[in-house]
Amino acid sequence: MATTTTPPASAAPRSHATTDRRHRFVHAVAFEWIKVRTIRSTWWTLFAAAFITVGVAVLAGGHAHRGESAAGVLGEIYVGLPLGQLAICLFGVLAATSEYGTGSIRSTFTAVPHRPRLLAAKALVVFAVSLVTGLLISFATYGAGSLSLGTGVAHPALSDGAVLRAVIGAGCYLGVLGVLALALGLVLRASAGGITAAVSVTFILPIVFRMIGDIGRPLLKWWPTEAGQQILRVLPSPDRLGPLPGLGYFAALTLVALVGATVMVNRRDA
Numbered sequence: 001m002a003t004t005t006t007p008p009a010s011a012a013p014r015s016h017a018t019t020d021r022r023h024r025f026v027h028a029v030a031f032e033w034i035k036v037r038t039i040r041s042t043w044w045t046l047f048a049a050a051f052i053t054v055g056v057a058v059l060a061g062g063h064a065h066r067g068e069s070a071a072g073v074l075g076e077i078y079v080g081l082p083l084g085q086l087a088i089c090l091f092g093v094l095a096a097t098s099e100y101g102t103g104s105i106r107s108t109f110t111a112v113p114h115r116p117r118l119l120a121a122k123a124l125v126v127f128a129v130s131l132v133t134g135l136l137i138s139f140a141t142y143g144a145g146s147l148s149l150g151t152g153v154a155h156p157a158l159s160d161g162a163v164l165r166a167v168i169g170a171g172c173y174l175g176v177l178g179v180l181a182l183a184l185g186l187v188l189r190a191s192a193g194g195i196t197a198a199v200s201v202t203f204i205l206p207i208v209f210r211m212i213g214d215i216g217r218p219l220l221k222w223w224p225t226e227a228g229q230q231i232l233r234v235l236p237s238p239d240r241l242g243p244l245p246g247l248g249y250f251a252a253l254t255l256v257a258l259v260g261a262t263v264m265v266n267r268r269d270a
Contacts, residue, residue, distance in 0.1 A: 021117075028112045028121035036125055039098070042091055046129075049087030050137045056080025057141040061148035071234035074156040074163060077145030078232060081170065084137045085202055088130050088174045092181025093194035095126050100189040115266045119186065123179050123258055130178025135171030142167050162234045169231030169247060176228060176247070177202070180254045186261040201225060224253045 036042060060076045068076075099105040112118040142158075149155060156163045184201070185194035202225045209216030209223065220226050221240050228250030230236065231243045241249060 024112075024114070025117055025121060028118050029124055031108075031112060032118075032122045032125040035099075036095065036129060039094075042094070045087050045090055046133050049084050050133070050140065053080040053084045053137055054140045054144045056083070057145035058148045061145035062150065064149055064153045066150075066152045068154060070154040070156040070160070070163070073149065073154050074142075074166060074234055075232075077156075078141060078170065081137075081141065081232075082203065084134065084174060085177060086199070088134065088178045089181045089198035089202060090195060091130065091133075092126055092178040093185035093198055094191060095122065096182050096185030097189060097191040097194050101191060116262050119258075119262045119265060123182060126178045126182045127175050131171060131175030134174025135168070137174070138167050138170035141170075156234070160234075165243065166232050166234050169243065173228045173231055173247060173250070176251050176254050177225070179258060180224070183254065183257040183261040186265055222249075224250045 057077045057080055060079050061073075064073050064076050099108055108118065109115065112121075142156075146155060158164045158167065180201070181194070181198045184197045185191075188194045188197060206220060206223060206226050209219045217239065227241045227246040230240050230246035233240075233243055236242050240246065
């Protein structure tokens with residue numbers, strides 16, 4: 001007597017559930033992108049930072065000295081990059097806190113009830129915008145600064161792998177920095193507090209560590225943003241993490257911060 005077999009009943013539902021989760025995540029990403037795209041202040045802030053950073057690069061390149069190494073010249077060209085960092089910090093923090101300030105976060109949680117999925121989508125959008133903006137700022141800074149170099153000044157060429165790594169790495173660093181600022185904004189939920197925390201982490205505390213001498217040296221080595229900024233060095237510093245390990249360390253700690261922020265948001269009321 002012939003027998004028939006039937007496929008496991010759970011296969012189709014499992015495949016359907018996976019497809020449904022993927023569709024919902026794509027919907028959440030599109031939802032977050034629309035919100036970011038429609039905030040004019042975001043784009044004006046990023047544009048202003050890019051314009052000023054490139055302008056500073058032109059001035060710095062024009063005053064670069066003969067006899068200075070290509071690595072030193074690149075460092076002078078990128079002297080205005082902190083302005084780009086500040087803009088990315090503002091963008092990342094406001095991507096979280098602007099909704100808390102207006103109360104629209106409740107509508108957002110209603111539209112996408114699964115908070116971890118929503119925050120993952122928000123982080124992806126913030127990272128993408130910060131990364132693209134960072135790369136544009138970095139290459140524009142390099143190009144404008146290089147064109148302004150005087151005769152006889154060493155030219156940091158992109159054919160040099162270390163220079164290319166530094167230029168691309170600057171954009172990657174800013175991409176990760178945007179996510180860190182987002183995590184701080186999600187934890188603090190207030191624009192003033194989030195911006196203060198981001199500026200403190202990126203600028204103020206590293207300055208304090210430098211002021212306290214030998215005690216601050218190991219703190220600088222392992223401080224997240226300082227480690228990430230090593231990707232900008234053509235010649236690695238012997239007392240710091242290497243360029244790629246430093247950026248990887250910064251990215252890993254940023255991911256930990258984002259996961260922690262997600263847990264906090266998921267547990268508390270809007």
